[in-house]
Amino acid sequence: KTYNVKRHFETKHQDFQTKYAEKPKDRKLRISNLEKSLNNEQKMLRATFTGADAVTVASYEISWMLAKHGKPFSDGALVKECFLESTDCLFNDLKNKNEIIRRIKNLQLSNDTVCRRISDISENLCAQLKAKIASAAALSLAVDESTDIGDVAQLCIWIRCIDTVNFEIIEDLLSLKSLHDRTLGEGIYIAARQACDEMNVLLNSIVSVTTDGALCMTGKHRGLVAEMTKEQLNLLTFHCIVHQQALCSKLGDGHMKGVMDKVVKVVNFIHARPLLHRRFVSLLQEIDSSYGDILLHTEVRWLSRGKVLQRFVALLPEIVWFLSEIGEEDKYPELKDDSWKEDLRKVIDELMCAMASFKIKLELFIAQIKEGDLVHFPMLNEACEGALRSDKREKFVATLQQLQKVFSSRFGDFxxxxxxxxxxxxxxxxxxxxxxxxxxxxxxxxxxxxxxxxxxxxxxxxxxxxxxxxxxxxxxxxxxxxxxxxxxxxxxMFGSTYICERTFSAMCRIKSRYRARLTDANNHAQLRCAVTHLQPDCEGIIASNKGNCR
Structure with a gap:
């Protein structure tokens, strides 16, 4: 009511006429001064919020770099301490040194804060990947499974998608699923299906799936591929070409396997005894050898066999001399047998053949060895001085024919x-x-x-x-x-699961024996940051978290 407004004005604003004279110029000047005062107060408030946002963005950027390099969450406090220790020598000649130090002290880099930051970044990367997948015209998966330091099976799923406008190829980690129960095909399918649902990937839109060829992946009835084929009848499936190459290079049960077993036995004999190993390394240094040590063989590494054999042949005279010095040459009489050396060099020549034209070369090799032509086996030709006995020819031909049969049975899916x-x-x-x-x-x-x-x-x-x-x-x-x-x-399409193997290597660095109790969620978040090709939108994360106490 008019009476209430008038009473309020006369009671609360009795000095209005004195402060704001009726002269227009005086009143305008007074109002202008009030507006300037308000703007100054708001400017100070905005500057305070801008500084806080900058500190928060810096906190996210540092957390991103820690996750990118697989560092522990506690390293955030170390980074802050390094900043503070270097301020005197870096900013001593700057006028705003105190302001810089104040902002560094305000950095939020505690263990829990870095953990939350990495989780937020991982969610932001997932959102970006979802947007890329939504606009893709075709997509394929690469799936592999391994076990971490805590004996937990981890299912790694990578996706490659491409649009038909800019033909931009996006290759990124779709998901890493922890399997705490048995790793059967049905369980792997459920985990893969869940990962696809979380990222809005329709199973009937997948072009191909590449696996490592394990039974739980390729089983006819309950394997991952069999279950996915029920959803996508036109699904293309591939067995990792690198795994198939490694399987083809296995020597089976022939006499060549005996050669490899003997090499491994000699290498293990030297490496398994620290004193002998030190003496052997010292011997190589004394004679100024081209190599400083022999290599250990492991079936897990795809190129291990060829490298071990090449190094063994290069150091064979030194190995024979060393074994005779320590009185162990009688245990390995094959090392002085010319026939065994021929077999050894033959194995090396086989393993060094290129995969692209290997099938054609095998037919050529078989025909030439039958005739005694060793032009494509220089190490074997040198060992036998160009003359290969007929019984040896038959053995080598049988080995090549066995290899040809194995090779023909593989790579059919490509x-x-x-x-x-x-x-x-x-x-x-x-x-x-x-x-x-x-x-x-x-x-x-x-x-x-x-x-x-x-x-x-x-x-x-x-x-x-x-x-x-x-x-x-x-x-x-x-x-x-x-x-x-x-x-x-x-x-x-993926040609191999090599990208999954690289992811497992990164996982081993993140979840090591020093961080074996890392939770699945934190492990997955940090691993995504470590292997992704996308860049997080830290400012967008802060904007979406406005109003939350971070």
Whole structure:
């Protein structure tokens, strides 16, 4: 009511007429001064909040770097201490030194704070990956399983997705799932399905799955691949090509296996006894040998066998002399046997053959060894001085035939996409008749592919296509929606699970024997930060957390 307003004015603002004279100029000047005072107060308040936000952003950036390098959460306090210790020598000549020190002291880098920061960053990276997946035209998975330091099975799932606009390839960790029960195919499928649901990946949209070939992955009835095929009938499945190469290089039960076993036995004899090992290393140093030690062999490492054998042959005279010095040469009479040395060099020559043309080479090797031609086995030719006995020829031919049989039984899953590489590299000269196989493999309409490729080849390659620096740049110049989709599906495929093996190596650095009690959630968050190619949006994280006490 008017009376209430008037009473309030006369009671609370009795000096209004004195402070704000009726003269317009005086009143405007007074109001202007009040506005300036308000702006100054607000400016100080904004500066306070801006400084706090900067300190928080710095806290996130430092936590990101700690996670990226697999460092413990407690190292955050060490970083802060290093900052403070170096302030005197770094900022002593600056006028705002005290302000810098104050902000460093305000850095939030305690153990729990760094843990929360890394968790927030991991969630932000997941959100970015979800957005990339949502816009992808094709995606594939690589799946592998290993055990950490705490004897917990970890299922590693990587995703590669690509869109058909910019042909940007995103390859990142989809999820790491801890399996605390038995690692059967059904349990692995449930974990993989859960990971896909969390990241909004539809199983029927997956182009291919690459595994390490373990039974729980490739079982016909309850393996991961079998369960996923029920959801996606057109799913392509691949056995990691590097694993298959390693399996093919195994020597089976032939006489070549005896050669490898003897090499491993000699190497283990020297390495297993510290005194003998030290004496052997000293011997190599005294004679100024090209190598400082022999290598240990492990079946887990894919290239171990070839490297161990090469080093063993290079140091064979020194090994024989050393064993005779310590009186152990009678235990290994094979080392002085020329026939055994021929077998040893033959094994090395086999393992050094290139995989790309290995199948063709095997047929050539078998024919040449039958005739006694050792031109492709220089170490064997040197050992036997160009003359190989007939009984030795039969042994070597049998070994090569066994290897040829094993090789033929593998790599069959890659035969169906063997023409995909030529299509990607140069669609302008790719034979149109070969599109039939690709259309069948990737379940795309054949007539649309043939029509679009015919139009493309009829128009010819543009200047930009001829000078493209990469396959992605080339396909930006190609017209045709179905051709783009085929290209995206091919580029999304994984050839091996090597990326999963690299992830497990990073996991071993993060969850080591010094951090064996690291929880699954913290392990997964830090591992994602360590292996991702994405960059976190720290300012966006802070904006989304406004109002929360962090």
């Amino acid at each position: 035969v169906k996409v063997q023409s995909a590489g030529a299509f990607l590299q140069d669609p302008y000269t790719f034979p149109i008749v070969k599109l039939k196989d690709l259309a069948t493999t990737f379940h795309l309409p054949r007539h649309e592919l043939e029509e679009e490729l015919s139009d493309l080849q009829g128009q010819g390659a543009t200047y930009a296509a001829q000078h493209a620096s990469s396959i992605q740049e080339l396909w930006k110049c190609v017209a045709g929606q179905t051709l783009h989709l085929l290209s995206a599906k091919i580029q999304s």
